[in-house]
Amino acid sequence: MALDHQADFVIAGAGHNSLVTACYLAAAGQSCVVIDARDIPGGGAATEEILGPGFAIDTCSTGHTLILQNPIIRLDELGLVARHGLTYIDPDPVAHVALPDGEQITMHLDAERTIAEFARYCEADAESYRRLLAEFDELRPLLAKARAFPVGYGPSLRDLLKEHPRGGIWARRMAMSARDVILGEFVSPHVRAFMGWMAFQTAVPIDQAGTGLLAYQIIAPRQARSWSIPMGGSGRLVDALVGFLRARGTEFHLGTKIGGLILEDGRCVGVRAEDGRIFRGRKGVVSTIHVKHLVDMAPPDVWGETFRYGVKTYNVGVPFFASYLATTAPPVFQTPRGPRMAVSAGYAGWIEDLVQSGRNIYDGRFSDDIAWLLVATPSLVDPGRAPAGHHTVKLLTHTIYDLPGEGPAGWAARKEAYTDRLLATLRRFCPGFTDDVILARLTKSPVDIEAANPHMIHGAPHGGDRSATFSGEQRPVPGWAAHRMPIPGLWQTGGTTHPGGSITGYPGRNAARVILGDIGIDPATVMAT
Numbered sequence: 001m002a003l004d005h006q007a008d009f010v011i012a013g014a015g016h017n018s019l020v021t022a023c024y025l026a027a028a029g030q031s032c033v034v035i036d037a038r039d040i041p042g043g044g045a046a047t048e049e050i051l052g053p054g055f056a057i058d059t060c061s062t063g064h065t066l067i068l069q070n071p072i073i074r075l076d077e078l079g080l081v082a083r084h085g086l087t088y089i090d091p092d093p094v095a096h097v098a099l100p101d102g103e104q105i106t107m108h109l110d111a112e113r114t115i116a117e118f119a120r121y122c123e124a125d126a127e128s129y130r131r132l133l134a135e136f137d138e139l140r141p142l143l144a145k146a147r148a149f150p151v152g153y154g155p156s157l158r159d160l161l162k163e164h165p166r167g168g169i170w171a172r173r174m175a176m177s178a179r180d181v182i183l184g185e186f187v188s189p190h191v192r193a194f195m196g197w198m199a200f201q202t203a204v205p206i207d208q209a210g211t212g213l214l215a216y217q218i219i220a221p222r223q224a225r226s227w228s229i230p231m232g233g234s235g236r237l238v239d240a241l242v243g244f245l246r247a248r249g250t251e252f253h254l255g256t257k258i259g260g261l262i263l264e265d266g267r268c269v270g271v272r273a274e275d276g277r278i279f280r281g282r283k284g285v286v287s288t289i290h291v292k293h294l295v296d297m298a299p300p301d302v303w304g305e306t307f308r309y310g311v312k313t314y315n316v317g318v319p320f321f322a323s324y325l326a327t328t329a330p331p332v333f334q335t336p337r338g339p340r341m342a343v344s345a346g347y348a349g350w351i352e353d354l355v356q357s358g359r360n361i362y363d364g365r366f367s368d369d370i371a372w373l374l375v376a377t378p379s380l381v382d383p384g385r386a387p388a389g390h391h392t393v394k395l396l397t398h399t400i401y402d403l404p405g406e407g408p409a410g411w412a413a414r415k416e417a418y419t420d421r422l423l424a425t426l427r428r429f430c431p432g433f434t435d436d437v438i439l440a441r442l443t444k445s446p447v448d449i450e451a452a453n454p455h456m457i458h459g460a461p462h463g464g465d466r467s468a469t470f471s472g473e474q475r476p477v478p479g480w481a482a483h484r485m486p487i488p489g490l491w492q493t494g495g496t497t498h499p500g501g502s503i504t505g506y507p508g509r510n511a512a513r514v515i516l517g518d519i520g521i522d523p524a525t526v527m528a529t
């Protein structure tokens with residue numbers, strides 16, 4: 001068998017999570033060779049000039065709030081901030097959301113100003129929001145602890161709540177749906193819609209049992225610090241990770257799709273690229289290949305029945321639809337209280353509409369009634385992302401992959417009209433955001449998102465559905481939630497592992513903890529906590 005490249009570890013897929021794993025392995029003196037199907041590293045943390053020179057477009061993620069809580073950034077464990085040029089901006093306002101009757105709510109970094117916004121609709125809701133933030137403070141350290149350890153390496157959130165004086169209250173909230181929590185805590189339809197817009201950010205239908213914490217855990221960290229974005233684009237996080245790795249001699253092989261695992265004596269010793277090249281890992285392989293693809297990369301019997309069944313029944317999640325615009329002006333929301341702009345803005349239907357849109361998606365029903373729209377304009381606070389006086393705008397919503405009667409192929413003919421629907425929704429509130437200000441646009445249906453990144457099956461962004469059914473010890477498969485796969489020498493990271501997708505770096509850091517332990521290196525040599 002011809003050998004093309006060898007290192008201690010083969011890193012199969014270069015999303016931010018596997019780069020994080022590689023960084024900790026490299027910090028511990030391990031050599032890595034990184035392989036990715038895309039021509040650039042970073043997966044969903046990429047910034048690309050897809051609309052022409054000077055327009056730095058985040059093709060997937062823009063907001064990085066969650067990774068700021070991870071010790072890799074919070075404690076700058078690897079010097080990504082101190083030595084590799086990573087800087088975060090905390091936009092204020094945090095968010096601005098338009099509602100069906102033309103009312104609009106702005107969330108400010110000053111919590112009192114957000115509370116005053118809610119009080120315009122209902123004094124009791126304003127007080128509920130104040131209480132929600134205070135209550136979340138008691139959950140925050142527990143959540144951080146539960147996320148920052150691999151499954152089985154520390155107490156789960158459920159275990160931690162058993163020890164907490166108000167644990168029973170949080171356990172009930174955890175089991176409820178976000179919709180029910182919101183309906184129980186707030187009475188104004190406007191505030192409910194705003195809270196629903198926030199809760200739906202994780203792309204899990206908000207009436208699913210077990211989504212209750214989404215009513216807290218998205219909005220509260222944003223209220224504390226904002227929807228933070230890396231200066232220069234999402235890809236600057238990747239630049240810092242790649243810079244760290246290159247400084248330690250890591251080789252990158254991009255534009256290289258992996259087609260198979262190499263097994264010897266029952267152990268995973270490398271991968272085979274689709275072009276036939278062989279990459280060997282003396283100590284093993286770290287994968288961020290989607291588990292639904294991974295199982296096809298080795299004979300069925302080596303995985304065992306439980307793993308194969310778990311992967312077969314694993315839900316890939318709710319697809320995204322994205323439109324990217326290069327513009328001469330930002331979207332300016334006209335409100336009775338004057339114009340408003342925000343890096344994170346959007347539209348929310350009433351809470352019933354938000355619930356219905358999630359049900360439609362789970363049931364495979366197509367609807368072009370837009371109930372949830374995110375409008376990201378990072379150039380408002382980071383002008384270097386566009387030529388002087390210009391802006392980058394991303395429109396994002398949830399939808400389905402498989403169009404009834406048309407199949408996924410139907411998106412090719414439909415997608416521009418769908419972008420027009422998103423724009424029409426936005427223009428109800430931003431009348432000046434006409435075609436005249438749009439210099440260029442590009443649409444990615446779920447089919448296009450999948451084509452750009454094989455980890456985003458059906459255009460679903462998070463490596464799998466993030467409902468309770470597929471979280472914690474169920475992710476990706478019961479018994480295999482702690483990054484070790486059924487084949488010795490193969491570890492899994494990325495969104496298919498706890499705590500799931502988004503730019504958190506937790507799956508990456510947690511996998512590194514497991515792998516280092518497995519090869520006899522104390523993780524404390526490279527991790528502060």
Ligand SMILES: Cc1cc2nc3c(=O)[nH]c(=O)nc-3n(C[C@H](O)[C@H](O)[C@H](O)COP(=O)(O)OP(=O)(O)OC[C@H]3O[C@@H](n4cnc5c(N)ncnc54)[C@H](O)[C@@H]3O)c2cc1C
Nearest residue numbers: 013015017037043044060061062063258494495501502503
């Ligand atoms: C439009 C859009 C907007 C989003 N916005 C946000 C946001 O604002 N904030 C946020 O937190 N999250 C956001 N997300 C989600 C976020 O991008 C993902 O959850 C995150 O990137 C997952 O990271 P990861 O490291 O697990 O894997 P990924 O980023 O998906 O990377 C996986 C990598 O593995 C590679 N790969 C897979 N299979 C193979 C193979 N066979 N051979 C070689 N390479 C392979 C892929 O090419 C890819 O580079 C968004 C996603 C989308 C699509």
